[in-house]
Amino acid sequence: xxxxxxxxxxxxxxxxxxxxxxxxxxxxxxxxxxxxxxxxxxxxxxxxxxxxxxxxxxxxxxxxxxxxxxxxxxxxxxxxxxxxxxxxxxxxxxxxxxxxxxxxxxxxxxxxxxxxxxxxxxxxxxxxxxxxxxxxxxxxxxxxxxxxxxxxxxx
Amino acid sequence: xxxxxxxxxxxxxxxxxxxxxxxxxxxxxxxxxxxxxxxxxxxxxxxxxxxxxxxxxxxxxxxxxxxx
Numbered sequence: 001x002x003x004x005x006x007x008x009x010x011x012x013x014x015x016x017x018x019x020x021x022x023x024x025x026x027x028x029x030x031x032x033x034x035x036x037x038x039x040x041x042x043x044x045x046x047x048x049x050x051x052x053x054x055x056x057x058x059x060x061x062x063x064x065x066x067x068x069x070x071x072x073x074x075x076x077x078x079x080x081x082x083x084x085x086x087x088x089x090x091x092x093x094x095x096x097x098x099x100x101x102x103x104x105x106x107x108x109x110x111x112x113x114x115x116x117x118x119x120x121x122x123x124x125x126x127x128x129x130x131x132x133x134x135x136x137x138x139x140x141x142x143x144x145x146x147x148x149x150x151x152x153x154x155x
Numbered sequence: 156x157x158x159x160x161x162x163x164x165x166x167x168x169x170x171x172x173x174x175x176x177x178x179x180x181x182x183x184x185x186x187x188x189x190x191x192x193x194x195x196x197x198x199x200x201x202x203x204x205x206x207x208x209x210x211x212x213x214x215x216x217x218x219x220x221x222x223x
Contacts, residue, residue, distance in 0.1 A: 013182035015195050074185045149184075 016075045023075065027066040034058045050113060053123035064130040071138040074145075086138040093131020100125035158193045162216050165209045166191075180204040 012020060038054060041047075049057060067086075069075075076082040100121050103109040109121040118126065166176050166187075173191070177184045180201065189195035190205075197205070202217050209216065 013186050014198055014201060015186045015189060016183065074183065 011079065012075065012077060016073075019073045020070075020075050020077075023066050023069040023073070026069060027062050030065055031058070031062045034061060047115060047117045049118040049123050050120050053118065053120060057123055057126060060127050060130050064134060067134050068137045071134070071141050074141070083138075086135050089131045090135025090138075093128045093133075093135070095128070096124050097128030097132060100128060159191050159217070162205070162209075163191045165211050165216055169209050171209075176205070176208060179208040 035058065038048075038058060048054060067089075070082075071086070078085070100109075103121050104111045104125070110119050111122045111125075113119050166173070169176075171179070173187045174184045177187045181204070182201065186195065186197075190197055202213055206213055206216055
């Protein structure tokens with residue numbers, strides 16, 4: 001079981017299954033809150049991001065919350081494959097973030113539109129930041145566990 | 156819920172690390188940590204598996220200490 005790169009999706013122990021339910025609950029609550037807030041902003045004529053990026057950032061915020069909780073609570077439905085996912089997300093996020101910052105600093109693209117809404121580039125910077133945050137939380141938990149493991153594993 | 160020191164002592168007496176006990180009963184090390192710290196109440200099924208792995212009874216490992 002431990003040597004497989006991608007374990008069966010349901011290969012979680014009883015504690016992890018309970019906590020996974022809590023994570024999903026938090027994600028759904030956040031999703032509803034953000035959708036409701038977005039609806040009220042639209043009703044007031046406020047556009048906070050260009051085009052479809054409003055919806056994408058809402059989705060990414062929920063994904064980030066859930067995956068951060070997964071990392072903190074050490075819920076890894078796909079075993080070692082989760083490490084690959086976190087690293088890939090972090091790498092893509094870093095690329096998006098750096099490219100966005102370069103584009104804005106060089107004046108190629110605006111950070112915000114005339115009405116104050118986040119431009120496409122601004123939204124990509126935010127998305128990149130969220131993706132990098134996932135990798136940072138994952139790595140931070142690994143470092144914390146490594147330091148604790150020698151203390152906990154006394155025989 | 157307080158710490159389960161009896162479990163920790165039994166695991167140490169059996170010469171098992173937390174990872175070793177976790178592997179023996181089919182859970183993660185973090186679950187064993189949570190049980191020993193008192194942060195998680197295992198199901199009866201898991202309690203039985205732990206007892207079988209350590210050669211102890213349910214009373215010896217999981218019955219609460221009498222409060223004075």
